[in-house]
Amino acid sequence: MRIAIFGATGTVxxxxxxxxxxxxxxxxxxxxxxxxLAIAHDRLRIVQGDxxxxxxxxxxxxxxxxxxxxxxxxxxxxxxxxxTRTVMEAMNRMGVKRLIVMSSLGVGSSRGNLNFLWKYVxxxxxxxxxxxxxxxxxxxxxxxxxxxxxxxPAAFTDDPATGTFQRDVxxxxxxxxxxxxxxxxxxxxxxxxxxxxxVHRTPGISN
Numbered sequence: 001m002r003i004a005i006f007g008a009t010g011t012v013x014x015x016x017x018x019x020x021x022x023x024x025x026x027x028x029x030x031x032x033x034x035x036x037l038a039i040a041h042d043r044l045r046i047v048q049g050d051x052x053x054x055x056x057x058x059x060x061x062x063x064x065x066x067x068x069x070x071x072x073x074x075x076x077x078x079x080x081x082x083x084t085r086t087v088m089e090a091m092n093r094m095g096v097k098r099l100i101v102m103s104s105l106g107v108g109s110s111r112g113n114l115n116f117l118w119k120y121v122x123x124x125x126x127x128x129x130x131x132x133x134x135x136x137x138x139x140x141x142x143x144x145x146x147x148x149x150x151x152x153p154a155a156f157t158d159d160p161a162t163g164t165f166q167r168d169v170x171x172x173x174x175x176x177x178x179x180x181x182x183x184x185x186x187x188x189x190x191x192x193x194x195x196x197x198x199v200h201r202t203p204g205i206s207n
Contacts, residue, residue: 015186154206
């Protein structure tokens, strides 16, 4: 498939690019600088630009079969939500329907999965702005008429891919490890390209 990836230079996005290329997909990555990605492949097309710039985003989205958004901004806000909205607007203009967005476990109906530390200390105080950014990001996506899937992963680790993580975590599930490898997150995001079961759904994934 032809896939546009936004957030390709992030720790998860880079995994998505590498795994997508390994699976034979044609990948377009938007980045402010090609040097930030440092991946060379004959099926990788790099578009230099900003995710908040409609023209740049439109160049990346044009002609794609699907779009994957793995935008991150650390503790800061704005980029996840507003970048995703810019991507969706470009998709509507270009007639691209399939959208896969990485959010976070604990957002929306998955808040009950969090333990005290994550709910009240990390997302409650230290990462409050990032959490609010994800909440707004999801509001934009869920209100759209695209064929969207919002994936909610637990905290990232650098562990190798296992494929044994829990998929579609129930909102009342307790005792989760609340972590998952970036490689497993990327694999699950790419699974959504051909698996329709989570269209218009918000599956949580965690060990």
